[in-house]
Amino acid sequence: QVQLVQSGAEVKKPGASVKVSCKASGYTFTSYYMHWVRQAPGQGLEWMGIINLNGGGTTYAQKFQGRVTMTRDTSTSTVYMELSSLRSEDTAVYYCARDKWTFDYWGQGTLVTVSS
Amino acid sequence: QSALTQPASVSGSPGQSITISCTGTSSDVESYNLVSWYQQHPGKAPKLMIYEGSKRPSGVSNRFSGSKSGNTASLTISGLQAEDEADYYCCSYAGSTTWVFGGGTKLTVL
Numbered sequence: 001q002v003q004l005v006q007s008g009a010e011v012k013k014p015g016a017s018v019k020v021s022c023k024a025s026g027y028t029f030t031s032y033y034m035h036w037v038r039q040a041p042g043q044g045l046e047w048m049g050i051i052n053l054n055g056g057g058t059t060y061a062q063k064f065q066g067r068v069t070m071t072r073d074t075s076t077s078t079v080y081m082e083l084s085s086l087r088s089e090d091t092a093v094y095y096c097a098r099d100k101w102t103f104d105y106w107g108q109g110t111l112v113t114v115s116s
Numbered sequence: 117q118s119a120l121t122q123p124a125s126v127s128g129s130p131g132q133s134i135t136i137s138c139t140g141t142s143s144d145v146e147s148y149n150l151v152s153w154y155q156q157h158p159g160k161a162p163k164l165m166i167y168e169g170s171k172r173p174s175g176v177s178n179r180f181s182g183s184k185s186g187n188t189a190s191l192t193i194s195g196l197q198a199e200d201e202a203d204y205y206c207c208s209y210a211g212s213t214t215w216v217f218g219g220g221t222k223l224t225v226l
Contacts (some may be wrong), residue, residue: 044220045162045205050213059213062117095161102152102167109161
């Protein structure tokens with residue numbers, strides 16, 4: 001069965017960076033793309049970007065360009081999302097979600113708290 | 117890229133039907149048959165309920181159905197049950213490998 005298991009909660013100071021991981025299993029890793037989606041407390045879902053797990057190509061939402069980097073390690077079937085220059089507004093739960101022209105499987109979410 | 121427009125809240129009694137709308141533009145909802153709907157219970161990850169406008173993944177109740185007309189997609193839940201109370205989000209492909217979500221709708225089962 002498809003599983004996406006994310007890394008644990010993080011607390012970061014403003015200006016720092018955070019790197020969240022998402023380990024996939026139960027399917028052929030490189031046959032799909034992976035999205036990252038975030039959700040601030042009490043708010044809706046926000047699409048951040050997508051990575052091609054075969055070639056590594058990325059597309060980021062305009063809002064995050066210059067601050068977000070998505071990478072993957074095919075040897076461990078793990079996807080990473082790094083967000084830099086963190087500010088309080090980046091406090092949110094970050095999800096990875098497998099792409100099949102939709103978001104068919106989701107990770108459990110990783111809470112990132114940005115606080116001085 | 118602006119978020120798709122959903123009503124903030126809808127409500128219905130058990131057994132009734134409700135419809136949640138999702139309005140986009142000619143650049144997203146109207147141009148692609150790639151609208152999907154997600155159910156999210158508090159503290160949980162979203163769950164795919166409808167994809168490609170009207171298709172249901174395996175395991176999703178046939179009480180959930182989707183449709184689209186022009187730049188507006190809709191999710192209909194028939195025979196409302198208490199367990200349907202949750203937040204619902206629409207999402208559309210917006211071209212150039214980008215995606216956009218709606219603001220979410222809180223469904224209350226009275």
